Amino acid sequence: MGGLISRWRRRRLFAAPTLGRRPVPRWAWTPFAALAGVLTVLAAVRALGLAGPGWYLWLTDPRQPIVPGVFLGSILAAAALYARSRSARGRVVGVLSVSAFALGAVVLGLVSYLHCGVDGPPFFEQLIWVLSGNGAEPWGAAPGCPAQPPLAHHLARLCALWGALASVVGVVVAMLxxxxxxxxxxxxxxxxxxxxxxxxxxxxxxxxxxxxxxxxxxxxxxxxxxxxxxxxxxxxxxxxxxxxxxxxxxxxxxxxxxxxxxxxxxxxxxxxxxxxxxxxxxxxxxxxxxxxxxxxxxxxxxxxxxxxxxxxxxxxxxxxxxxxxxxxxSATEQTARAIVARVELFGARRLVVAGEGDLAAAVLAEVARVERERRALHDAASAQPLSVVVVGTGAAGLAAEHSAHQARFGNDRGIAELRVIAEPAQDAVLIAAAGEPDTALVIAESGPGLTRPTRLAGQLPEVTILAVDPASAELPGQPLVGRLISFGVGLLTGDEPPQDHWTRIARLLHAAYLAELGDGAGTRPSSRQWAELPTFYRRSNLRQVHSLFAGVAQLGRSWAAEGSGEELDAAEIDFLSRLEHESWRSLYLANGWRPGPVRDDARLVHDWLIDWDALPPAARVRTSAGVRRSLALLDTAGYRSRRRTALLPFRRRGEVRAVRLAEARRWYTESGAEMAATAGDWLVTDPGTGRQWTSDDRAFVAGHERLAADRYQRTGVVRARPAHLGEQVVTLEGPSVARPGDWLVEGAVRERWLVPAERFREAYEPV
CATH class of the missing domain: 3.40.50.720 (NAD(P)-binding Rossmann-like Domain)
Structure with a gap:
């Protein structure tokens, strides 16, 4: 049993997304239908009174139950596989299934009664018996009838019974x-x-x-x-x-x-x-x-x-x-991404953009991001950058808006060469601009100011032209005229679902991993190309992106800052690397992997599923390099972290117990820092956990209201922010050093202290 479970788990982990492939071949139902048909013919021939060899007599013997069972199972299997092979899983009972049962009941019933002598008209009397539910019992009584019902009669009753049952079940299921x-x-x-x-x-x-x-x-x-x-x-x-x-x-x-x-x-x-x-x-x-x-x-x-x-x-x-x-x-962003990908697929090194609206601006932003990604993952001199020409009366304003938008998030313009032709986008202007070799022309707006794309396609037969069609929402794979592709603005650009920013970064991380492997790419399920990469490893790449975002937040940094960020120091990189390893390890263990001395994907064993401190140096170096690569890719999208310094208001909540100290006292925080309280300070106890700490008299009175005896309600508003890694805070009881995830809190009398993340969420709420 353990082996079966392991094989099932491996198939699940190493399976790529369906990518539109049918899990059941279109012909899968035909062998079962053929088997049912053969049994039907044999039973019908025997009912007609024809003799044959021993195996034929055994198969058509009405006293043995094997053939009826095989017959019914074959029809059910054929109907189910027919529905599955045509992606009709939503239909509980198909018309073909009910029709097959009805036809089988009529044919088999007729041949069963065909030799029976009747008082009424021939054929029609037998048909009436069949339509009445095969309930007539003339066996051994009517002239010509056999002494017992033939196998064909039993199969006919099975067809009638299961056909009626399938119809009823279909109606009931449809209603419910x-x-x-x-x-x-x-x-x-x-x-x-x-x-x-x-x-x-x-x-x-x-x-x-x-x-x-x-x-x-x-x-x-x-x-x-x-x-x-x-x-x-x-x-x-x-x-x-x-x-x-x-x-x-x-x-x-x-x-x-x-x-x-x-x-x-x-x-x-x-x-x-x-x-x-x-x-x-x-x-x-x-x-x-x-x-x-x-x-x-x-x-x-x-x-x-x-x-x-x-x-x-x-x-x-x-x-x-x-x-x-x-x-x-964004439909506009998704369309711009597909356009630039198509331009790269054609190998164009010049891009002429005609238009001044949102789509034209999104195309420029996408080109800039692609160029930054290329620089982050490859040698800047390894590929010729894409030069861009913007055409239109407002082209200069569009170029300036692009530069300002990129600068807002601390990016360079991204496009090495960006030229402007501030003239109406008429035929002559576009022909002159796009007439050079290796050029693609994108007409990003439709209106009286822009020329007709089909006319341009005839005059620029060597130029790939992508022209927007307001009536469409698709990007077809085939050209309309010559090398003209007419496209619409929509979320879907092809058969794949839209790709979010985080999946895009995950794909780039995987591409960098494959480049690092070189000739070793493809030797394991984890090193396949993204299109064939198992879902488990896709999730792992996404997990890596999420781990980085969550880890940076624990360092007291923010990703939402505009402009340039602050470079992470060695201690912060080390913390993020440890967090990345633990995140990776948790994902693998949660999916059935286990540690072992030698990696074995077939047995779901990995030698790096151990604590960070026990990892070999090569594993640590590789993990830290992956963290730096992730930071570089996020930088290409304008995401850079900066230490948070602003204190935001939070309201105290909850209840504590407290008594005044009659003498000095020493205690330790969760991080191990030694604190000192003097006589007259308050000893505070969390009634839920029993944890104790001390508070200065002024600070305690400013933030608590007495309820009864030693019970106090936490009140007032404090200011707080995530603490920076290793940040030193001088509290009223002594110095303390921030750990990852701690919050720095400032009270009413400007006193400061550190609170672990989990306790902060329980004890404070945003104002």
């Missing part, structure tokens, strides 16, 4: 489908959730269904009552949960299992941004209250089509320390 979906959703251990009602939601469901990990349930909340949409979701293997509105109970059932986070990704696809943000607030509240699962890192994606609003929201939400990742999905 929504409730069944809720039950099945509650049983799923992992889930991918789509929230929102919009035209983009249906296409998002298709992309997510095709790429979700094996064993993950697709759950879609529908409050529109659109039966066509529900049928599409079920046909893709998803579960539809009807709800007039989202509430905390419904979200907990979708996102958690027994209080633990169980969702891999949440896609909030609403038409309007306010509704999307309101839904995100509800999702965030549920996820923040749940216990993190070390086996996965959940992601929440919110649709915000405006690229500048998406970028600002993304940076605001990034500074929050959470056990999951959040990102904004």
């Amino acid at each position: 489908r929504r409730q069944l979906d809720r039950w099945l959703a509650a049983w799923s251990n992992r889930s991918v959730v789509v929230l929102g009602a919009s035209a983009q939601a249906a296409t998002m469901v298709r992309a997510v269904a095709a790429h979700r990990a094996a064993g993950s349930a697709l759950l879609v909340v529908d409050h529109t009552g659109d039966e066509a949409f529900s049928a599409t979701v079920r046909a893709l293997g998803g579960r539809v949960l009807a709800a007039e509105a989202l509430d905390a109970d419904l979200l907990r059932s979708l996102l958690t299992r027994q209080g633990r986070i169980a969702v891999e990704s949440v896609h909030i696809i609403e038409e309007r941004v306010p509704e999307a943000l309101a839904t995100f607030a509800q999702v965030a509240e549920v996820l923040d209250a749940a216990v993190p699962d070390p086996a996965l890192v959940g992601r929440v994606q919110v649709r915000i089509d405006d690229p500048w609003a998406a970028e600002n929201w993304r940076r605001d939400i990034t500074g929050t320390e959470r056990s999951w990742l959040a990102d904004a999905l």
Whole structure:
């Protein structure tokens, strides 16, 4: 049994996402249908009175039960495999299944009664017997009838019985489908959730269904009552949960299992941004209250089509320390990303952009980020940078806006050569600008000021032209005319779901890992290309990104700062490396790996699943190099950390017990620092944990109100921020040194002290 479980776990861990591949071949049902057909023919031939060899007589003997069992099982298996092979899992009972049972019942019933003498008209009397349910019993009584029912008669009754039963079950299940979906959703251990009602939601469901990990349930909340949409979701293997509105109970059932986070990704696809943000607030509240699962890192994606609003929201939400990742999905950003990827695929080294709106600006931002990523991962001189020409009457303003936007987040312009042609984007201007070799032309706006793309395609046959089509939301793979590709602005650019910022960084980290392996790439499941990389290792790359964000927050730093950041020192890099190793180790152990002297992927054994201090030097160096590489890639997107210095207001909460000290006393903090209290200070006790500490008389009186005897209510407002790693704080009781995750708190009389992160969350709340 242990071997079977191990093999199942390996298949699950090393399986790549489905990528649209069918798990069941289209022909898989045919052998079972053929077997049922052969048995039908043999039974019919025997019922007609034809003799044959011994094996034939044995197979068609009505007294043995094997053939009826094989016959029924074959039909059921054929019907199930036919539905699965055509991705019709949402249909409980198919029309083909019921039709096959009905046809089998009629044919087999007719041949069973065919030789029976009747008083009525021939054939029709037998047909009436069959249609009445094969209930006639003329065996041994009517002229020509055999003494006992033939095998064909038994098979006909089986077909009639199971056909009727399948029809009834199909109707009942269809009526109870929504409730069944809720039950099945509650049983799923992992889930991918789509929230929102919009035209983009249906296409998002298709992309997510095709790429979700094996064993993950697709759950879609529908409050529109659109039966066509529900049928599409079920046909893709998803579960539809009807709800007039989202509430905390419904979200907990979708996102958690027994209080633990169980969702891999949440896609909030609403038409309007306010509704999307309101839904995100509800999702965030549920996820923040749940216990993190070390086996996965959940992601929440919110649709915000405006690229500048998406970028600002993304940076605001990034500074929050959470056990999951959040990102904004912008249709304009996703389209710009697909355009630049297509330009690189064609090998163009010059890009001409005609337009002045959001899409043109997003294309410039994407080119700049790609160039920065290239410099971070490769030698700057190893590839020729992409030069860009912007055409239009407002081209100069667009170029200036691009530079200002990049500088806002501390980036350089990103584009080595950015030229401006401040003229209307007419044929002659664009032909002159795009007439050089290795050039791609992007027409990012449609309107009277821009030329017709098809006319340009005829005059520039060697130039790849990508032109926006306002009536479309797709980026097709085939050109329209010559090398002209007409595209629309949408979240989906092809068959893959939209890629958030964190997945993009995870992919780049994996690409850097493959480059480091060189010829060793592909020798293990963990070293495959991203498209074929098992879901487990994709999660590990995402975990690495999340570990870095969470670790930097514990260092008292912020990611949301604009402009340049502050470089991390050696102690901070060492802390992040330790945290990364423990995060990696927890993920592997939670997924069934175990430590061993020699790495063996087949047995899920890894020699580095040990404490950081016991790791060999090569493992530590590699982990620290990965942390630095992650920081460099985040830098390319404008994410740099800076020490937080501003103190924010927090309100005290809770109750303590306290008594005045009659004599001096010494005690130790959680970090081991020795503190000294004098007579007249207060000895404070946490009634929940029994932990004790002392407080100066002035500070205690300013922050507490007496309830009864030695019971006091914590009151007032303090100011606090995350403490920096190794920060020294002089308290009223003595000096103390901050540990990772500690908070620096300043009281009403300007006294300062350190509070561990968990206790800070319990004892203080934001104002």
